[in-house]
Amino acid sequence: MTQSDLTASEDAAIWRDSEELECCAVVPEAPNVATFGFVSPSGAFFKYEPGQFLTLKLPVPGNVVWRTYTISSSPSRPLSISVTVKAQEGSIGTRWMLDHLKPGMRLRAKGPAGLFTLPTKERKKYLFISAGSGVTPMLSMTTYLFDRGIGLDVVIIHCAQRPVDIIGRQNLEQMASRVPSLKLHFIVEEDDPFQVWTGFRGRLNQIMIGLIAGDYLEREVYCCGPEPFMDAVREMLIGLGYDMECYHQESFSAPVKTESDLEEPGDLVPDESSLARIFFTNSNVSAECTQTDTVLAVAKASGLNIPSGCTFGVCGTCKVHKRSGQVHMVHNGGISQDDIEDGYILACCSKPIGDVEVEI
Known part of the structure; x- marks a missing residue:
């Protein structure tokens, strides 16, 4: 029934x-x-x-x-x-x-x-992203879609510390084994001793999202987990050009009951119609650009050479020091938190917000 x-x-x-x-x-x-x-x-x-x-x-x-x-x-x-x-x-x-x-x-x-709910009569393509016990609403939503059995198209990304910490794994695998259009992906930071792990390792990043769900721009995203995790997911999606009107989230530590309880995330979204300016201090060069241009692209257009490699924020080759100003940076592991706190950025994935000074 x-x-x-x-x-x-x-x-x-x-x-x-x-x-x-x-x-x-x-x-x-x-x-x-x-x-x-x-x-x-x-x-x-x-x-x-x-x-x-x-x-x-x-x-x-x-x-x-x-x-x-x-x-x-x-x-x-x-x-x-x-x-x-x-x-x-x-x-x-x-x-x-x-x-x-x-x-x-x-x-x-x-x-x-609660308002973090799945429309029970709509048929959409979904991307569920969760971490830790944030998987619990995804278990409910996935089971509901599985039982409904019509138009199921779901990609699940769940992150955990170790494979043993994955909550609801057997239930999710059982459903995924019976419905080809339910794709299941786990990401762990550490292996379990004496156990083989063949899935993704590390922390979720933009590259993983693209590999796992290449059509993420077409999917409705539901996200749940610790606040820092959800902040990072929003940053990734914004950097990928995702329509955030199709993004839904709820922290498992603070679910809301009414719309008045909802807090709009204070996300910084680069605006292609807003001007910015980068001053390359070591070269005494100033260049006007938009908020959607990267520091690397502006430097090259200005005739300046910044060593670079992947251009995806992975290799860290383009790390430079930012003297002042604000940038929107979404990297994929190519820079440490200590370096960020010391004022370093990756030029390939940093976009200027207003006036920025960079040591180039």
Whole structure:
């Protein structure tokens, strides 16, 4: 039965948060991660949108806390509802769940709620990008699209520290093995000891996005993960010329319930109609350009030579020191954070915003 199968006569059997949830399953997923399944004691169905969240009332020792978790199950399977939780350092509520919540126990909950949702009737090409426990809404969305079975075209990119830390891997692989139009890609920073890893290594970058989803400009992007991760993804997409009107994100640490809670990311987007100026201090040359020109291109057009290689921000050959001003730089690993903090940039992928001084 899918969510659309619920008729008007069955609406009276929809679960409301005035009723408790009863834990029916606990499934370990990764270190300090588990999926908790719940059913309605009255047998009511669950109605929500893929990507929404629940807020659980947890009876931790000496207190009661409310904690919000994204729903990892799909509304296309309405007999139960699940959340997948990860205990971070210092976790109180999630730690209690992992240590004490067992099948048969009941909890109070609020919701479902949230705006980071997948339109349930649209048929689009999707690119899901996540990191860590940010994969949980993607599990719900992917399962929903898989169950719907019509027009499925999804590319999934999920990043984790190690292969053992990949949440929901078996479920995602099972669906991908049955639907050729569901493409699954994992990126890890480290290998597991004595285990073979044949996927991507390192951190997500623009080149990986292009290799994994060459048609990313045609896809609706949904992103979830730690704030620095989502900031980096937005920077990559902006640098690639992606239409950010088709980009959606939510931090798993701060989901929003209403549109008034939404905060617009303060992204810096180079404007091809806005003028900029670069002063090459060592050569005493000044050049006017636009915000979408790179420092490397402007230097070459001015007759100056900057050693360069890949032109994709990978090799680091074009590293130069920026004396002043602001640039929009999206690199692919060719410069360290220490160098950036010391004022260095990669000329091939740095675009001037206003007046900039560079030591060339």
